[in-house]
Amino acid sequence: VRRKPARGSYERDDIYQIVDDGLICHVGFVVDGQPYVIPTLHARDGDTLLLHGSSGSRLMRHAAEGHPLCVTVTHIDAIVLARAVFNHSINYRSAVLFGSAALISDPGAKMDALTRFTERLIPGRWDDARLPNRKEMLATSVVAMPIASASAKVRTGMPSDEPEDLGLPVWGGLIPIRQIVDLPLPDEHVPVGFALPGYLNAFVQSRSIAEPLIVAD
């Protein structure tokens, strides 16, 4: 029996963690038998996935009509270098959610949903920025997709080489990959001496490089 990295089935909390850790998702939908895959931001409210966008966008109009959707969130964690080309792989975490959505029309519920998008992206931002006015609320659609089913696929760990390949003079292991943030860039309208707010600094610190990288040469 060959050792296989774990790519098994996952519990709801594990799947939702993958969803919540993702900055964006890819939404799949079907028009006249043709699949479309569109990247967009997402948020989650319990067992409901939230999507938002311009009220006129095709994705929002289509989703609001209740057609079936597939929402996928993927993280890339490493390139897996095995001795054999065939055993090369990617360490990743991917969640796939299925369901159909409906428009959130209640103004209070819609404002709550928008709060989730902003606070999920950068905690503290909602209370700092100017909140949506009536015209902006009308220009934005939010749809809620109860998660009808969900699954995850995860690969972790080192390469799985054939035993007979292990003696080959080929480097094997992982090249870790991650998404980081760099220092914030203020626009021209930020007054000189205007300090980065604490919540933004906290966000940047939590996602930037923890320690300087030294690349071997």
Added chain:
Amino acid sequence: VRRKPARGSYERDDIYQIVDDGLICHVGFVVDGQPYVIPTLHARDGDTLLLHGSSGSRLMRHAAEGHPLCVTVTHIDAIVLARAVFNHSINYRSAVLFGSAALISDPGAKMDALTRFTERLIPGRWDDARLPNRKEMLATSVVAMPIASASAKVRTGMPSDEPEDLGLPVWGGLIPIRQIVDLPLPDEHVPVGFALPGYLNAFVQSRSIAEPLIVAD
């Protein structure tokens, strides 16, 4: 007329650059009216997109049957913080390709396609690792999707605030985001003193942090 960040139409070379810069894509396909979105590696040969995977996988079997596909590649470049919640955005580059695929059955063409996947991921790896044997070739499917149509959406630049919001005491600008690689982690089978090959070192250097980040506080 309000200033709008560029999200216009793009030439083929611009679209292909987005595709080629992406480590993975998300493939959309339809089974019985239900959309599916699956992350996978891709490669490109001129106006043809290549996908590969286990011969038994649903995606490979479905793609080989010639059903319509949508392949999307997305890069996230920054979180765009405007003074108003409504004007928050993401700087991103996204390419969407449409077409239908066919299996590559010719052994030479299949080996050429696999070379592209490996060399695209890490140039130099193909000539170092053990090449696929007959059994491994049979276990792998490669499909070629002539790109029937393609488009890109790109947002760049600073936030687009309403003029009346610019005086608000709210920080506005970009939080840049990028994908980096960390130092390679050899597995337990790499002999002590076995140097990282030059092509791997070059790859890591080209994608790691160019300079240490210092986070303001």
